Amino acid sequence: MSILNALRSDSYVDISQYRDQHFKGNRYEQEKLLKMSCTLYVGNLSFYTTEEQVYELFSKSGDVKRIVMGLDKVKKTACGFCFVEYYTRADSEHAMRFINGTRLDDRIIRTDWDAGFKEGRQYGRGKSGGQVRDEYRQDYDPARGGYGKIIKK
Amino acid sequence: MSRRRHSDENDGGQPHKRRRTSEPIEIEDRLESLICRVGEKSTSSLESNLEGLAGVLEADLPNYKNKILRILCTVARLLPEKLTVYSTLVGLLNARNYNFGGEFVESMIRQLKETLKLNLYNEALYLVRFLSDLVNCHVIAAPSMVAMFENFVSVVQEEDGPQVRCDWYVYAVLSSLPWVGKELYEKKDVEMERILNQIESYLKRRQKIHVPMLQVWTAEKPHPQEEYLDCLFAQVQKMKKDRWQERHILRPYIAFDSVLCEALQHNLPPFTPPPHSEDAVYPMPKVVFRMFDYTDAPEGPVMPGSHSVERFVIEENLHCIIKSHWKERKTCAAQLLSYPGKNKIPLNYHIVEVIFGELFQLPQPPHIDVMYTTLLIELCKLQPGSLPQVLAQATEMMYTRLDTMNTTCIDRFLNWFSHHLSNFQFRWSWDDWSDCLTQDLDKPKPKFVREVLEKSMRLSYHQRIVDIVPANFSALIPANPIFIYKYMDESSSSLPGYPVTIAISNAIINRSSNDEILTILKDVPNQEDDDDEGDSFNPLKIDVFLQTLLHMAAKSFSHSFSALAKFHEVLKILTDSDEGKLHILRVVYEAWRNHPQMISVLIDKMIRTQIVDCAAVANWIFSPDMAHDFTRFYVWEILHSTVRKMNKHVQKIQKELETAKEKLEKQHSKRKDSGDEEEDKNSDEEDGLLEEQIERLQEKVEFAQSEQKNLFLVIFQRFIMMLTEHLVRCETGGVDFNTPWYKNCIERLQQIFLMHHQTIQQYMVTLENLLFTAELDHHILTVYRQFCALQM
Numbered sequence: 001m002s003i004l005n006a007l008r009s010d011s012y013v014d015i016s017q018y019r020d021q022h023f024k025g026n027r028y029e030q031e032k033l034l035k036m037s038c039t040l041y042v043g044n045l046s047f048y049t050t051e052e053q054v055y056e057l058f059s060k061s062g063d064v065k066r067i068v069m070g071l072d073k074v075k076k077t078a079c080g081f082c083f084v085e086y087y088t089r090a091d092s093e094h095a096m097r098f099i100n101g102t103r104l105d106d107r108i109i110r111t112d113w114d115a116g117f118k119e120g121r122q123y124g125r126g127k128s129g130g131q132v133r134d135e136y137r138q139d140y141d142p143a144r145g146g147y148g149k150i151i152k153k
Numbered sequence: 154m155s156r157r158r159h160s161d162e163n164d165g166g167q168p169h170k171r172r173r174t175s176e177p178i179e180i181e182d183r184l185e186s187l188i189c190r191v192g193e194k195s196t197s198s199l200e201s202n203l204e205g206l207a208g209v210l211e212a213d214l215p216n217y218k219n220k221i222l223r224i225l226c227t228v229a230r231l232l233p234e235k236l237t238v239y240s241t242l243v244g245l246l247n248a249r250n251y252n253f254g255g256e257f258v259e260s261m262i263r264q265l266k267e268t269l270k271l272n273l274y275n276e277a278l279y280l281v282r283f284l285s286d287l288v289n290c291h292v293i294a295a296p297s298m299v300a301m302f303e304n305f306v307s308v309v310q311e312e313d314g315p316q317v318r319c320d321w322y323v324y325a326v327l328s329s330l331p332w333v334g335k336e337l338y339e340k341k342d343v344e345m346e347r348i349l350n351q352i353e354s355y356l357k358r359r360q361k362i363h364v365p366m367l368q369v370w371t372a373e374k375p376h377p378q379e380e381y382l383d384c385l386f387a388q389v390q391k392m393k394k395d396r397w398q399e400r401h402i403l404r405p406y407i408a409f410d411s412v413l414c415e416a417l418q419h420n421l422p423p424f425t426p427p428p429h430s431e432d433a434v435y436p437m438p439k440v441v442f443r444m445f446d447y448t449d450a451p452e453g454p455v456m457p458g459s460h461s462v463e464r465f466v467i468e469e470n471l472h473c474i475i476k477s478h479w480k481e482r483k484t485c486a487a488q489l490l491s492y493p494g495k496n497k498i499p500l501n502y503h504i505v506e507v508i509f510g511e512l513f514q515l516p517q518p519p520h521i522d523v524m525y526t527t528l529l530i531e532l533c534k535l536q537p538g539s540l541p542q543v544l545a546q547a548t549e550m551m552y553t554r555l556d557t558m559n560t561t562c563i564d565r566f567l568n569w570f571s572h573h574l575s576n577f578q579f580r581w582s583w584d585d586w587s588d589c590l591t592q593d594l595d596k597p598k599p600k601f602v603r604e605v606l607e608k609s610m611r612l613s614y615h616q617r618i619v620d621i622v623p624a625n626f627s628a629l630i631p632a633n634p635i636f637i638y639k640y641m642d643e644s645s646s647s648l649p650g651y652p653v654t655i656a657i658s659n660a661i662i663n664r665s666s667n668d669e670i671l672t673i674l675k676d677v678p679n680q681e682d683d684d685d686e687g688d689s690f691n692p693l694k695i696d697v698f699l700q701t702l703l704h705m706a707a708k709s710f711s712h713s714f715s716a717l718a719k720f721h722e723v724l725k726i727l728t729d730s731d732e733g734k735l736h737i738l739r740v741v742y743e744a745w746r747n748h749p750q751m752i753s754v755l756i757d758k759m760i761r762t763q764i765v766d767c768a769a770v771a772n773w774i775f776s777p778d779m780a781h782d783f784t785r786f787y788v789w790e791i792l793h794s795t796v797r798k799m800n801k802h803v804q805k806i807q808k809e810l811e812t813a814k815e816k817l818e819k820q821h822s823k824r825k826d827s828g829d830e831e832e833d834k835n836s837d838e839e840d841g842l843l844e845e846q847i848e849r850l851q852e853k854v855e856f857a858q859s860e861q862k863n864l865f866l867v868i869f870q871r872f873i874m875m876l877t878e879h880l881v882r883c884e885t886g887g888v889d890f891n892t893p894w895y896k897n898c899i900e901r902l903q904q905i906f907l908m909h910h911q912t913i914q915q916y917m918v919t920l921e922n923l924l925f926t927a928e929l930d931h932h933i934l935t936v937y938r939q940f941c942a943l944q945m
Contacts, residue, residue, distance in 0.1 A: 011481060104612070
């Protein structure tokens with residue numbers, strides 16, 4: 001019974017506008033998976049942030065099942081994102097509510113629902129091998145390889 | 154393409170779909186919205202908003218009466234922090250429409266009965282409070298409210314039923330008095346006096362064995378940790394002495410007095426408290442958390458005293474705000490900071506005190522620990538000029554009082570503090586705490602700093618910790634978390650088994666099969682058993698294989714998990730016995746003793762992949778090998794995580810069994826309905842399969858439950874052995890038993906009871922008959938008795 005929708009607001013848990021363009025399936029299927037997912041995408045990590053640090057932080061909202069660190073497709077080194085998978089949806093919701101938007105390794109990290117890890121998704125999709133955002137970035141970020149690739153060229 | 158963040162937008166929640174045809178639903182949404190939002194920040198005064206809303210609702214009563222009733226009942230139940238706003242609204246409606254007022258009261262009583270039946274005691278409490286405030290709004294006649302209170306208090310005369318049942322009914326009466334005490338005493342002072350006397354004599358005779366187990370600090374100074382009913386009664390007594398003056402509660406109905414006193418009142422129907430039943434779960438007793446008093450807020454408004462009724466109301470309201478908005482940290486912080494009447498109180502101090510009160514609440518905080526960390530960060534963002542200072546003051550205060558702080562609370566304190574610091578570049582005036590450097594490392598203060606630094610390192614890295622503390626803190630800096638490889642190089646070549654490690658490394662690099670590896674391992678001499686054919690427990694074999702494997706996989710958690718997965722078969726064969734399981738834990742510890750986090754995640758993996766079982770982990774923690782680390786925080790993280798895994802496992806299988814049973818039920822009822830012979834035959838087969846599955850699951854559940862029971866027995870037995878040994882040794886040696894080690898150990902025993910109380914309740918009979926018998930040392934038995942008292 002939906003009474004008092006205004007009171008039941010849980011906006012930190014809502015799915016965002018982002019949709020994975022490489023997802024095999026239609027929008028509806030992707031959204032369905034996002035709404036029951038136990039996997040989070042974590043972005044804005046420093047290249048030096050370790051799996052251990054991610055474990056420690058994300059364990060605060062529940063038992064972590066698996067972490068997959070994001071890698072530069074060419075160099076196979078960390079390129080500033082990862083996936084965190086929980087055993088239960090409830091634990092991952094707590095992470096969206098209380099870990100998203102706080103700091104890890106001195107950087108504000110961002111979490112978002114992910115439809116589920118599949119082999120290959122651990123690689124950056126930018127032309128140079130890292131994440132797309134680091135291709136076109138104009139600012140200098142020492143923890144993410146300095147200037148964006150477009151500046152370096 | 155930009156990644157627009159939904160949570161960054163100002164409107165929370167999903168956008169409503171516009172329905173073209175169903176207008177009534179839009180109106181209902183609008184009614185909901187109007188009612189929920191009244192009392193929020195507005196350009197008009199609260200009074201004019203209430204007046205306007207009362208007019209709107211009155212006009213909508215002919216068509217939407219039931220919806221309006223439902224919404225109002227729900228806000229009464231779920232928004233207690235806005236109690237007086239809504240009671241005023243109901244008062245205004247009652248003045249305009251007497252029948253509606255009567256129907257509302259009836260709905261409330263129905264809801265009260267429902268919530269009591271469903272063990273929703275907090276919500277029931279808010280309903281009772283709302284009803285009592287309706288007396289102030291001339292909706293309910295005072296004598297009938299007094300009659301309800303009389304019935305509540307008569308529960309204390311009942312023969313059967315646990316103390317916690319009487320506690321709730323007494324609490325329901327007492328906690329309504331700040332709102333309605335004055336009015337009830339004015340109308341029915343003789344009856345109220347009798348009620349208070351009955352309550353007083355109940356409070357005098359009720360047992361309070363549970364109190365020490367729930368106190369955050371064991372010391373009485375500077376603030377006694379009072380039992381919640383005692384504190385509230387003292388506050389009510391004080392209010393009575395002040396002639397029921399209460400200056401804090403916002404009472405919008407006062408402005409409408411001329412309208413409201415013209416209204417006809419309703420009588421509450423006689424309300425008999427539902428009888429006690431076996432599945433009733435009453436709220437646990439609490440201790441009132443206090444850390445500040447009027448001396449702590451240096452300037453500005455004065456903090457109401459510990460026995461002032463204002464203090465109670467403020468704390469109640471702040472708790473209610475957190476309860477309503479804990480999922481939305483920005484809203485929660487904003488609501489806390491815009492608390493009505495905030496200019497007359499040192500609000501930041503109250504907020505910090507209430508938040509820590511919840512975080513340290515025993516047995517468990519009302520919400521997940523990490524919520525409080527994030528909420529405090531959010532509050533710091535909104536009040537950067539004042540809140541961080543209060544937080545620092547609180548931290549300093551809690552540091553100075555570590556000697557008497559409950560170990561479980563110290564755990565939560567250090568978890569919070571290290572996580573908090575990691576959000577603020579670990580900036581802290583460590584020098585202020587240099588007093589801890591002169592103390593023994595096992596004393597609470599240096600221990601606390603060590604554990605904070607260790608936890609902080611997990612969120613950063615070793616060099617960072619070295620950099621953030623002054624040089625003289627070096628003894629408290631955690632070890633560099635590197636692997637200790639026993640068979641490192643030529644210098645270890647004399648160790649037995651060394652040559653085999655070389656062979657194993659090569660075998661792993663060359664992707665040899667499990668059989669090939671086991672064959673290589675046959676060459677490892679068995680120091681336990683010279684006649685060994687190669688199959689019995691051989692600790693050196695485990696050592697050689699696991700040390701080598703873990704060394705090769707030391708780079709990261711993922712590497713180590715991969716290694717465990719790849720050689721799962723080999724590990725299972727090597728650890729087939731109980732001794733094998735214990736030894737693998739020893740090897741992991743020896744290799745990774747500088748990296749407790751790694752030990753923790755490896756043990757977690759090994760339990761989940763059934764290389765070791767939970768009882769083995771418990772035995773290992775209590776073994777002499779681990780005695781030197783027994784008081785370290787990571788050890789208890791591992792034990793509690795292990796118990797939790799066991800509990801979740803049992804719950805999972807129980808759920809599977811329930812689901813299967815439900816499926817069978819459904820199939821049976823479907824068959825009854827159809828009556829088709831062909832279908833019947835097929836269903837018979839399906840039934841058979843399902844029944845088989847249920848039987849198997851039933852066995853699985855029984856097995857899991859017995860494993861769980863065994864785990865708790867092992868843990869309790871070991872505690873009893875350790876503590877008894879210590880107590881006996883101290884007595885015969887004529888030394889004081891109350892050492893830091895003892896305090897830690899006995900409070901860890903308490904912690905097991907408190908953290909897993911729901912599960913442990915199932916095994917009370919066994920515990921009482923087998924372990925916690927009368928012959929036990931009374932110090933240990935007291936912990937058990939305190940635990941039992943929590944639900945008595």
